[in-house]
Amino acid sequence: xxxxxxxxxxxxxxxxxxxxxxxxxxxxxxxxxxxxxxxxxxxxxxxxxxxxxxxxxxxxxxxxxxxxxxxxxxxxxxxxxxxxxxxxxxxxxxxxxxxxxxxxxxxxxxxxxxxxxxxxxxxxxxxxxxxxxxxxx
Amino acid sequence: xxxxxxxxxxxxxxxxxxxxxxxxxxxxxxxxxxxxxxxxxxxxxxxxxxxxxxxxxxxxxxxxxxxxxxxxxxxxxxxxxxxxxxxxxxxxxxxxxxxxxxxxxxxxxxxxxxxxxxxxxxxxxxxxxxxxxxxxxxxxxxxxxxxxxxxxxxxxxxxxxxxxxxxxxxxxxxxxxxxxxxxxx
Numbered sequence: 001x002x003x004x005x006x007x008x009x010x011x012x013x014x015x016x017x018x019x020x021x022x023x024x025x026x027x028x029x030x031x032x033x034x035x036x037x038x039x040x041x042x043x044x045x046x047x048x049x050x051x052x053x054x055x056x057x058x059x060x061x062x063x064x065x066x067x068x069x070x071x072x073x074x075x076x077x078x079x080x081x082x083x084x085x086x087x088x089x090x091x092x093x094x095x096x097x098x099x100x101x102x103x104x105x106x107x108x109x110x111x112x113x114x115x116x117x118x119x120x121x122x123x124x125x126x127x128x129x130x131x132x133x134x135x136x137x
Numbered sequence: 138x139x140x141x142x143x144x145x146x147x148x149x150x151x152x153x154x155x156x157x158x159x160x161x162x163x164x165x166x167x168x169x170x171x172x173x174x175x176x177x178x179x180x181x182x183x184x185x186x187x188x189x190x191x192x193x194x195x196x197x198x199x200x201x202x203x204x205x206x207x208x209x210x211x212x213x214x215x216x217x218x219x220x221x222x223x224x225x226x227x228x229x230x231x232x233x234x235x236x237x238x239x240x241x242x243x244x245x246x247x248x249x250x251x252x253x254x255x256x257x258x259x260x261x262x263x264x265x266x267x268x269x270x271x272x273x274x275x276x277x278x279x280x281x282x283x284x285x286x287x288x289x290x291x292x293x294x295x296x297x298x299x300x301x302x303x304x305x306x307x308x309x310x311x312x313x314x315x316x317x318x319x320x321x322x
Contacts, residue, residue, distance in 0.1 A: 003202035005164050010203040013157040014210015019141075019218060020150030023211070024246045026224050029234070032307075032314035035227040038147050043288060045151025046158075050293025053159050064165045073167065075291050075298035076281045082298045085280025086287075086305015092272025093306060094313035095265065095321075097247070099284040100170040100277060103270075104204045106247075108211025113252040113266055120270020122181070125174040127271065128278040129189040135279065 014105045023105050025097025032094050080136040092124075142220055158289055166199050169286035171277035173197070173204050222246055238322040250322060265321065280305065 020042055021027050031039035056062040057070040064070055075082075093099050096117045098106060103121060106114040145153075161168040175190070176197045184191035226243040234242040239250050249256065256262030277283040280302045282291060288306070291299020 003199055006161070006166065006199045006202040007206040007209070009157055009160045009164070010206015010208075011210040011213065012160075012206075013154070013203075014207040015214045015218065016145070016150055016153045016157065016210075018211055018214030019145040020147065021144055021224055021246070022150070024224050025248055025251065026226055026230070026234075026243055026246075028310075029314060029318075030226055030230045032310045033230055033233060035230045035233075041147030042150045042154065043284075045148055046154040046289050047151075047292045049152050049155035050158060050289055051295065053155060053162075054293045054295075057162065062159075062163070065163055066165065068165065070162050072162070072290065072294055075287070075294075075296045075302075077298060079301060082280050082287075082301040083305045085276050085278070086302040087276070087309040087312075088272050088305075089276025089280060089283065089302075090306040090309020090311075091313045091317075092269045092274075092276060092309075093284075094310040094318070096269025096273065097251070098269075099273060100174065101207060101283075101285055103273075104170070104207040105211035105214075108208035108213075109215040109246070110212070111247060111252055112254065113257040116257065116263065116266040117270040117273075120267035121171075121274035121277075122174050122177045122270075123267070124271035124274025124276070125171075125278050126178045126183050126187065126190075126274075128275045129175075129178075129183075130187050132189075132279070 013101070014108065017102060017105055018109070023098065023102040023109070028094060028097040076137075078137045084136070092121075142218060144221075144225070154289060155293075158285075158293070161203070167286075168290050169200075169282055170204065170207075171274070171283040171286065173200050174274050175278065176201060237319045276309070 017023050022042060027039055030036045060069055098117060100121060103114055103118045158168040176194045179190045179192060179194040222245050224243040231242045239248050251265060287299040287302040
């Protein structure tokens, strides 16, 4: 039962990304073709409001529901990991038209073929950790 | 009620995404989808082959509940909230897609050329689907986050690492869309 609240946030987030068409392969293609403002508006407005939220976390104006401070983990340092990892991710994002969130949402939409993409993503995760000691970070 | 059934504009979706992020932190956790892929590996027994996956996946049940919610959300939106499945694309986009062999672009959420059963059961189609997944999984864990962890949380924190990662997302995405996709189809 203590996980129910996370399930509800997931349902909400899933509906938002569905209704905003973020889960559409076409919207991702259109974004990378620089032919629509839609995706930039979605991400941009989320980030602008996210900045305000992060500021309020830092200033301790917003706390968890139990009153604890919210500390956001810093990102892992390193140019190579972020740049190369990012490029590899971007290649897959534009090919499959789905990042990890939408992959799960499309399962719920009843798209059989996305199960193969999701399996591939799990396999890719496994492969990264199998070879990571040989990669620059 | 009608506005819920219409496609949601960016200025509605963006703030609601920020709200989703806020709620995960408010409930004492984090906002990031791709780490669940590591949890799935661990559940599948990948710890037998790669030590990294020998963690206790039960500690990530909260995030599995979140992705299970994503699946339910996708079902609800599709079943009851999306009477019109078409995507109002830029006519130029539809034209560009027709040039590389995509018919009726925007008539549904996803192109048949990639996601239909015919595509799934063809060698090329299967390789495209699994290849896209492998790239996303490998890249997101290499970078330490995907569109949610780096794109939303990281950019909101103004973390330099996330600006580099998102620049990478776009470099990769532009290369795929402009230079590779035209030759794949």
